[in-house]
Amino acid sequence: MSKVNLQRLGETVFQSSDRVSAELLALTYGSTVKQLLVDYEEPDEVNKQLDQMGYNIGIRLIEDVIANSKIYTISSFVDSAEIVAKVAFKMYLGVVANTVDWNSDKTEFSLQFDDNPLTEFTELPDRYSDLWYANILCGIIRGAYEMVQMKVECKYTKCVLRGDDTNEIRIVLREMLLERPPLDDE
Amino acid sequence: MTVLMIISPKNRPVFEAVIPANSLSERQLILSQLAIFAALDMVDEAMWSSKDLYLKVVDRFNDQSVSAFVTPGNHRFMLLHDARQDDGLKAFFNKLYEFFIKIALNPFYDDEEPIRSKAFSDRVRHLAQEYL
Numbered sequence: 001m002s003k004v005n006l007q008r009l010g011e012t013v014f015q016s017s018d019r020v021s022a023e024l025l026a027l028t029y030g031s032t033v034k035q036l037l038v039d040y041e042e043p044d045e046v047n048k049q050l051d052q053m054g055y056n057i058g059i060r061l062i063e064d065v066i067a068n069s070k071i072y073t074i075s076s077f078v079d080s081a082e083i084v085a086k087v088a089f090k091m092y093l094g095v096v097a098n099t100v101d102w103n104s105d106k107t108e109f110s111l112q113f114d115d116n117p118l119t120e121f122t123e124l125p126d127r128y129s130d131l132w133y134a135n136i137l138c139g140i141i142r143g144a145y146e147m148v149q150m151k152v153e154c155k156y157t158k159c160v161l162r163g164d165d166t167n168e169i170r171i172v173l174r175e176m177l178l179e180r181p182p183l184d185d186e
Numbered sequence: 187m188t189v190l191m192i193i194s195p196k197n198r199p200v201f202e203a204v205i206p207a208n209s210l211s212e213r214q215l216i217l218s219q220l221a222i223f224a225a226l227d228m229v230d231e232a233m234w235s236s237k238d239l240y241l242k243v244v245d246r247f248n249d250q251s252v253s254a255f256v257t258p259g260n261h262r263f264m265l266l267h268d269a270r271q272d273d274g275l276k277a278f279f280n281k282l283y284e285f286f287i288k289i290a291l292n293p294f295y296d297d298e299e300p301i302r303s304k305a306f307s308d309r310v311r312h313l314a315q316e317y318l
Contacts, residue, residue: 023291027291027293030292030293030294031293033293034293034294121288121291121292121293122292122293122294123289123292123294123295123303123305124294125294125302128294
């Protein structure tokens with residue numbers, strides 16, 4: 001499907017699905033992160049926890065993405081990137097991302113989005129300058145990809161909260177997971 | 187010369203801005219703080235006799251006035267300003283209240299903690315230029 005079609009599809013699914021207020025989401029997420037910082041103390045550790053939480057969400061969420069968008073075939077990594085950016089982001093965050101900075105092998109790209117509803121009220125204090133506040137998104141993307149047989153690495157590279165002009169997540173395809181029979185399958 | 191302070195429900199000053207910046211000597215600043223703290227008692231009285239959050243002028247200090255605005259959460263915005271200034275004060279406080287809500291909603295802002303946000307103080311200064 002072309003970019004425009006995907007964008008339209010994202011819009012349609014977004015319109016037809018139930019929504020919660022952005023404030024509720026932002027405040028709930030904010031207090032979660034805050035509590036993690038209290039519990040784990042180190043921003044680096046919190047980044048890891050957020051990623052793990054996201055992963056647990058992602059491996060479940062992918063079913064919902066596919067069922068609601070009715071995209072049953074994902075032919076390539078390049079296609080999948082557009083689906084994440086135009087459909088999945090729109091469905092769950094209400095914003096559309098752009099895929100930029102592809103490498104020549106088409107195995108790496110960056111997801112750029114200006115608005116992030118999760119960060120709506122947040123200002124990062126200096127003592128947490130190492131925190132990737134919305135790191136949960138990386139985990140979600142990683143988990144979702146894994147369920148469609150693609151092992152990816154996700155990393156936040158730019159965050160508006162840190163003074164960057166946009167949000168950016170770098171996604172690197174490590175390998176396509178092939179379905180293999182178990183080794184000792186008689 | 188104008189001094190703005192935000193006082194928390196537990197009577198701690200959480201924000202202070204001198205407008206224009208650095209226009210006061212240390213001695214003058216302490217005097218202004220004193221005038222504002224003294225006016226807090228007036229606020230406690232005045233807030234019960236008004237339905238509005240904006241309490242207008244609650245106290246006078248030499249040729250200056252202290253105006254106050256009380257949020258429902260009992261944060262008090264205190265403004266020490268020249269006596270004749272009056273227009274724009276209400277609008278100023280209302281706008282300030284909007285900015286303050288943003289701060290209060292920040293998950294990393296704890297109650298009673300000083301407001302350190304650079305963005306907030308920039309916005310307040312900008313606002314002061316516009317309305318005062």
